[in-house]
Amino acid sequence: MNEYDKYMKTCFKLAQKGTGKTSPNPLVGCVVLDSAGNIISTGYHKKYGENHAERDALLKLDKNAAKGGTLIVNLEPCNHFGKTPPCTDIIIEYGIKRVVISSNDTNPKAAGGIKRLQDAGIEVIQGVLEKEGNKLNEVFFTNINQKRTFVALKTATTIDGKIASSTGDSKWITSDKARKYAYKLRKQYDAILTSSSTVIADNPKMFHKNKIIIDRHLRCDFSSEIFKQGEIYLFTQKTHSECPEQPHIEFICSKDLSLQYILNELYNRKIMSVFVEAGGKLSGAFLKDGLIDKLYHFTAPKILNDNTAKSAFDGDSVSLVKFAKEFRLESIKKLEPDVLLTYTRF
Ligand SMILES: NC(=O)c1ccc[n+]([C@@H]2O[C@H](COP(=O)([O-])OP(=O)(O)OC[C@H]3O[C@@H](n4cnc5c(N)ncnc54)[C@H](OP(=O)(O)O)[C@@H]3O)[C@@H](O)[C@H]2O)c1
Numbered sequence: 369m370n371e372y373d374k375y376m377k378t379c380f381k382l383a384q385k386g387t388g389k390t391s392p393n394p395l396v397g398c399v400v401l402d403s404a405g406n407i408i409s410t411g412y413h414k415k416y417g418e419n420h421a422e423r424d425a426l427l428k429l430d431k432n433a434a435k436g437g438t439l440i441v442n443l444e445p446c447n448h449f450g451k452t453p454p455c456t457d458i459i460i461e462y463g464i465k466r467v468v469i470s471s472n473d474t475n476p477k478a479a480g481g482i483k484r485l486q487d488a489g490i491e492v493i494q495g496v497l498e499k500e501g502n503k504l505n506e507v508f509f510t511n512i513n514q515k516r517t518f519v520a521l522k523t524a525t526t527i528d529g530k531i532a533s534s535t536g537d538s539k540w541i542t543s544d545k546a547r548k549y550a551y552k553l554r555k556q557y558d559a560i561l562t563s564s565s566t567v568i569a570d571n572p573k574m575f576h577k578n579k580i581i582i583d584r585h586l587r588c589d590f591s592s593e594i595f596k597q598g599e600i601y602l603f604t605q606k607t608h609s610e611c612p613e614q615p616h617i618e619f620i621c622s623k624d625l626s627l628q629y630i631l632n633e634l635y636n637r638k639i640m641s642v643f644v645e646a647g648g649k650l651s652g653a654f655l656k657d658g659l660i661d662k663l664y665h666f667t668a669p670k671i672l673n674d675n676t677a678k679s680a681f682d683g684d685s686v687s688l689v690k691f692a693k694e695f696r697l698e699s700i701k702k703l704e705p706d707v708l709l710t711y712t713r714f
Contacts, residue, residue, distance in 0.1 A: 372468045375399045375407075375440040376497045379470070380504055382412040382421070383442055388555045389415045392640045394508035396421040396443045400429065403436035403465070420446060422455040426462050435463035442470040442501045444494075445485065446478035456484040466491040470501030475512045506712075507557075507641045510661060517635045519659050520557055521644040521651055522550055523680040524666040531648060534676040536569050542668045546706040550645075551575070553664060557643040559601070559634070563650045564588050573597070578639060582650065584625055590614055601637070603630050627657050648682030655681050655693055663695055663711040666703070 370376075382397025390396075390413050398421035400409040411425030419427070422445055426434060445455035445467065459467060467485055469492065482492050502509060507518040524542040525531055532538035540547065554560055559578035564587045566572065573593045581588065584605045590612065594600075600617040603625055611619040620633055634642065644654060654660050665680075686692065695711035 370493075370496050372438075372440055372493065372496050375401070376442060376468070376470055376501070378410065379421075379440055379442040380497075380500065382410055383504060386413050386415065388557070391416060391507070391558050392511060392638055394443055394505040396441060398422050398425040398439065398441040400425050400434055400464075401438040401440070402433060405438070408433055408437070417451045419452055420455050423452060423458050426458050429462070431462055436465045437463075438466040438468060439464045440468040440496075442504065444469050444471065444473040444479070445481040446473065447480040447484045448478050450477070454481075454484075456481050456488075459485065459490070460488045464490060466493065468493045468496055470495070470497050471505060471509075474509065506661070511635075511640045515635070517631045517639055518557075518641040518661050519631070519644060519654065520553075520641065520662040520664065521654055521660045522553065522664040522666070523651060524550070524668070525680045526668055526670045526672050526677075528671050528673065528677075529680050530672045530674070530677040531680050532569075532678040533672060534674055534678070536678070538570065538678075541670065542666045542706045543703065546666050546668070546703045546708065549701075549703050549708065550664070550666065554643050554645075557641040558639045559642050561642040561644045561646070562594070563646045565649065566646050567592050567594050569647070572645075574645065580630075580634065580639070580642065582625065582630065586610070590617075601634070601639075603633075627653060627659055631659065648679045652681040652683040656683055658693075660695075661713050662698075665709045665711065666706055667709065668706045 378399050379397035383395035386395050393416050397412040399407060402408045409425045409428045411421050413421045422441055439459060445459055447454050447456045467490055473479055485492050510518040526541060554576055559580050560574050560576045561580040564583035567588050571593050576598050579598050580601045582603045586604050586606050601620060602617050603620045605623055605625055608621050694714045696714050698710045698712050701708040
């Protein structure tokens with residue numbers, strides 16, 4: 369237990385207030401203590417393009433108030449000019465004596481913050497609640513370290529793992545409460561991704577600012593609910609000349625519609641995270657290709673007891689349990705009568 373743990377936990381809470389609004393930037397919160405150790409300011413990164421957490425917190429103060437004080441922040445302060453000037457500048461300018469950090473910034477553009485602070489004579493304490501800090505910014509670190517879009521996938525099933533009956537009836541497996549919680553989760557990610565089959569079967573609205581539809585043969589009806597709101601990226605194997613002019617739809621045409629290709633195209637368009645909501649075939653394909661970073665698995669206390677009902681993951685036959693894809697349980701949340709199990713990549 370570090371003496372700064374409790375302040376770092378406050379930073380995490382503040383940082384989370386920016387969820388869904390800071391991409392491609394990380395979630396960052398900041399607490400400032402005066403030289404006597406009293407909290408004198410807090411701040412967080414509210415939105416992409418706006419002030420970083422450190423600047424947000426310090427600008428609320430008179431310069432002298434923070435002199436000799438401690439600044440706690442969950443990510444290494446940046447040392448570069450981006451949309452805003454370097455955070456290291458304002459920390460030095462305000463006479464901060466000690467900086468406490470959870471995660472180091474692995475973004476080469478922003479790095480060097482710790483060294484700059486140390487060179488200015490500031491004590492830097494690193495790695496406070498680092499595991500939690502890295503988890504909080506799992507999307508950002510996946511983007512920066514692996515140069516790819518983060519994939520979260522949601523399933524809502526019966527106890528026997530079914531997402532729809534054999535006739536395709538799927539409304540509703542989980543409760544209102546669970547579905548509302550899933551709507552909240554969607555907003556944490558840059559876009560929702562679904563399939564032509566799910567659009568055709570369910571005609572879902574899927575409210576979100578960005579939606580991705582994989583529709584290789586242009587089977588979707590453009591008057592479907594999903595097309596009525598948000599910016600749509602539609603991946604198809606048809607050519608541009610075969611795609612109709614549609615406002616708010618960008619057709620991305622390619623013969624190669626592997627999921628890897630799609631994710632690369634999304635990354636190039638600065639879609640840094642996707643929330644996949646599809647049926648068993650597409651979810652099964654994401655699973656098979658090892659592309660799921662996080663799995664939100666909602667389970668309702670119902671059993672269909674029908675082998676022909678649709679499974680959450682529709683894949684190849686697997687002869688031995690040792691070939692099962694494994695995940696690590698991250699959390700369990702009761703959304704009575706349902707339960708949400710959240711898993712991460714092993
Ligand atoms: N309970 C839940 O969480 C949930 C969520 C969503 C949907 N659903 C249910 O799921 C059912 C639909 O499931 P489904 O299995 O038939 O369809 P699906 O998994 O949603 O989508 C399969 C379709 O995706 C397209 N696709 C593109 N790339 C693919 C790839 N690499 N691998 C597999 N498919 C790819 C194909 O359509 P094209 O050939 O047209 O491109 C394919 O037919 C519906 O009944 C819906 O109600 C349930």
